[in-house]
Amino acid sequence: MVYLRTIKLLREEFPNTKEYPFHLPSLRKLKTIDLEASVTFFVGENGSGKSTMLEGVAYQCGFHTAGGSRNNYYDVDRSDSSLGDYIRLSWLPKMTNGFFLRAESFYHFASHIDETERIRGTGYSGYGGRSLHNQSHGESFFALFANRFNGRGIYLLDEPEAALSPKRQIAFLYLMQDLVEEGAQFIIATHSPILLGYPDAKILNFDESPVQEVNYRDTEHYQLTRRFLENPAIFLNEK
Numbered sequence: 001m002v003y004l005r006t007i008k009l010l011r012e013e014f015p016n017t018k019e020y021p022f023h024l025p026s027l028r029k030l031k032t033i034d035l036e037a038s039v040t041f042f043v044g045e046n047g048s049g050k051s052t053m054l055e056g057v058a059y060q061c062g063f064h065t066a067g068g069s070r071n072n073y074y075d076v077d078r079s080d081s082s083l084g085d086y087i088r089l090s091w092l093p094k095m096t097n098g099f100f101l102r103a104e105s106f107y108h109f110a111s112h113i114d115e116t117e118r119i120r121g122t123g124y125s126g127y128g129g130r131s132l133h134n135q136s137h138g139e140s141f142f143a144l145f146a147n148r149f150n151g152r153g154i155y156l157l158d159e160p161e162a163a164l165s166p167k168r169q170i171a172f173l174y175l176m177q178d179l180v181e182e183g184a185q186f187i188i189a190t191h192s193p194i195l196l197g198y199p200d201a202k203i204l205n206f207d208e209s210p211v212q213e214v215n216y217r218d219t220e221h222y223q224l225t226r227r228f229l230e231n232p233a234i235f236l237n238e239k
């Protein structure tokens with residue numbers, strides 16, 4: 001299901017096109033991003049602006065920009081969204097349920113859930129019944145996906161593969177397929193050639209200026225990984 005249909009950049013309100021984030025090549029000429037599929041991936045080199053865009057969208061969704069939903073109020077590590085005030089989201093229908101996952105600040109989110117459990121006794125209810133800190137990084141991610149995510153919602157995930165083994169990444173694809181069938185929308189920044197293989201996803205390449213759609217098999221992630229796996233030794237000798 002597609003709830004969030006367009007991300008529009010309010011270019012005329014950009015204060016300065018020479019500084020972060022307005023100077024990023026991926027954003028420089030970008031006017032709108034159309035989200036036409038239930039699953040949209042942001043791909044691109046490190047530093048191309050994927051997280052910046054995702055964080056801006058999370059900010060406009062009202063989600064905690066360090067990770068969480070509309071219901072997670074905690075002060076730890078809240079990051080200012082530099083792009084958030086300069087984008088406009090078009091919804092049909094409007095969706096307020098959802099979650100913003102940031103691999104890098106997940107530790108703080110887990111602490112916030114522990115604190116909610118300590119104060120109100122409700123913290124672990126959506127997370128598999130136990131502290132996210134008492135599970136491995138990958139297990140805790142998976143507990144979040146499997147327990148906290150449900151069908152009707154918008155899920156913004158920044159490198160969800162960070163803690164997942166290849167097997168768990170494939171399990172995540174199954175889970176995502178079920179959630180999409182139940183009506184979920186995903187926007188995912190990723191470097192994973194496994195996740196990118198999700199059928200019918202729209203892949204947006206942040207290495208282009210402005211951002212452009214790209215086919216799975218044309219992504220550098222697919223091509224490089226494929227060539228490497230075919231023969232790592234030859235690949236390394238080509239350096």
Ligand SMILES: Nc1ncnc2c1ncn2[C@@H]1O[C@H](COP(=O)(O)OP(=O)(O)OP(=O)(O)O)[C@@H](O)[C@H]1O
Pocket residue numbers: 020024044045046047048049050051052053082189206
């Ligand atoms: N708060 C900030 N102030 C100044 N520059 C920043 C800030 N946050 C990020 N940048 C820079 O902006 C660029 C884009 O960062 P961003 O995190 O959006 O990239 P990314 O595509 O998500 O990269 P990665 O794949 O490594 O996560 C990078 O060069 C980064 O160093």
